[in-house]
Amino acid sequence: MSRDAAETPLIADPEPGGACGPSRRIVSTRRRWHRLLALLLGSAVFVVDTFTDVTGAIAVLYVLVMLLAAETFSRRGIVLLALACACLTVLSFLTSHGLNADVSAMLRFGISLAAIAITAALLLRDQTSKQSLMEANTALARSEKRHRSIFEQARISLWEQDFSEVRNLLTTLRQQGVQDLAAYAREHPAFPRDCARRIRTVHVNDATAELLRLSSPSEAQGPIERFLPADDPALLAVLVAMAEGRSRFEGRAKLVTTDGQVLTVLIGISFPDEADEFGRVVVGMVDVTQREHIQQMQLAAQAELARASRAATVGALSASIAHELNQPLGAVVMNAQTCLRWLGKDPPDVEAAMRAAERTARDGRRAAEIVQRTRGQLVRDQRSDEMIDLREVVGETVHLLETELNAHATRVVTQFAPSIPPIRADRVALQQVLINLMTNGIHAMTETQAAARELTVSVDGPAGPDAPEVRVVIQDRGGGIPDDVHARLFEPFFTTKRGGMGMGLAICRSTIETYGGRLTARNHEQGGAVFEFALPADQDAAQTS
């Protein structure tokens, strides 16, 4: 009787605010059966323990009662049940043995009590761990839900992509001895495309569907090939990053929407550490097409402005040269004509003719001096020399040409020697030289396959103590320099470009020579043109450092 009274308020509610309706009813029905069974079993054990002469620790069977009832009781209920069982055991013991029990009975009594206590402790611990497990589970479910909602609601385009097939492919290639994936792609032009077919989109968010002009995110599922333009070098860059085992990839890529528009996106990928996680790689993208477009227009406007101001400068310069030169030239012509007049007289006035001839020579020399001076001014005028690390200038130039490089789907590989002495020159002038040479390289590769469009710019230190100079080598993978062009390459006004002025390389060479260096061009054994310039290292800096 007392047990029933104790039970009622102590019933555990394993799912607070959780299940309801039929399931709750089923649970409570089962619980009732459990409790009934426990009650019966408990009574039976008590009866047997108290009123029969069965020797043995019958009370140990209370453990069964506790196990049966435990599931339906809270922690407090379990403690009370254990106490109840212990009380019954004591009662039975006193009833059957009285106060003068033998040692074995005492022992059995002790074992029973211990068993009840241990069971109670175990049940309590079990319940604690069950509860914390449940809490953790709930937290996990909540976190999963939160992340799902972040993924779905984010205004950034997010993709879950299955890279596992491509990863296997890359692993296989590595096992076959492929070290340089970029080189492999050059030999197998279809390779990046093949990979694009193997990368599958598992899931995308709404922002992605919007970006791709899809009516629902589920339409994005499947190989990503259809969203990638044919010659975008970004895919190969991603594959190279994967092959090199990098944990992140960040870069610029192109996407084709379902209505055929080509977008420029910034792309970020975190590659997982574990091989089996490559099945769901999260890729984030931000559309920068508009920004890029504005940037391009800005660059075009700047280039146009630069061209216009160059033209204006050339115009003003030629006008001033024309005016300056015209004076002595006019005098030269007049003197020569007057000289002829003196000689043509009858008799000829030789003395006057000589004076006129002398003036002719004098004014001719003056004209030559003006030409010399103007040329000197042109080269020297706008120079402001400083100590320069050529690696920095190369880096800046690559950055400046980013748009041009992207527009021509060209990659730049820079190779810097670990220690480069500084040189003394005008930073802007050198930048102009690099821009010129690199742009030439980019344009030379328009006929080259997209995957192979690679511009290598390397900066090397002095080859030895007797050649203290810094060398910069720019190598493209275009068609190289034809023999008939090679001889005239650096001549002013020689051009192979439509609409070109033919001044670029001529100016480059004179700039480099101004700083005591030299600029040469040759063809690479493996194809493509190589432009190399060497500038003397700054001796003072080399000694002090």
Added chain:
Amino acid sequence: MKTPVAAASAAAPLVFIVDDDEAIREALTDLLRSVGIESRCFGSTRELLDAAPTDRPGCLILDVRLPGISGLDLQAQLMRDRNTRPIIFMTGHGDIPMSVRAMKAGAMDFLTKPFRDQDMLDVVAAAIDKDMAQRQEAAAAKEVAAQAATLTPRETEVMAAVVKGLMNKQIAGLLGISEITVKLHRGNVMRKMEVRSVADLVRKAELLAR
């Protein structure tokens, strides 16, 4: 009366050259000397204006671009001062708007350096001829004015009527005097103006009217 020698030297043409380039000045001077024309050089328009004036016939050879007052500005200034000496412009580079402006303002010619010597000499000769003619005309006008100054007011009235082609009788009626008095005045006019025929008188009256 001036002596014939003084008159001859005063009549010898003199060319003024204004150019900031000494080589050009020297060459031009020698070129003109080779054909017997005397010249005087100035490095700027200022120097020219500061120089003592001369009554010798001749012309100006100006560079369009000059330090300080430009050739074109000098041309405008001389026009305001009623200096009719002809101007020949030179320029380092053919500038069409500038040459149009100079020619409209009455320049003799506009030569682009370097020019043919003969072209320059021809223009200089033409300019000197023009200046001489202008000077003769001016001198004649001056003489006529002096003659006209000697006429009495009545004689001046009679001359004006005669030049208009009126007959003595008409003039008498117009001025309210007798025909004989008109004839007397008319005789005095012809004498004072040093003319023998009415036609000559008309020509002199035209010079006066200028």
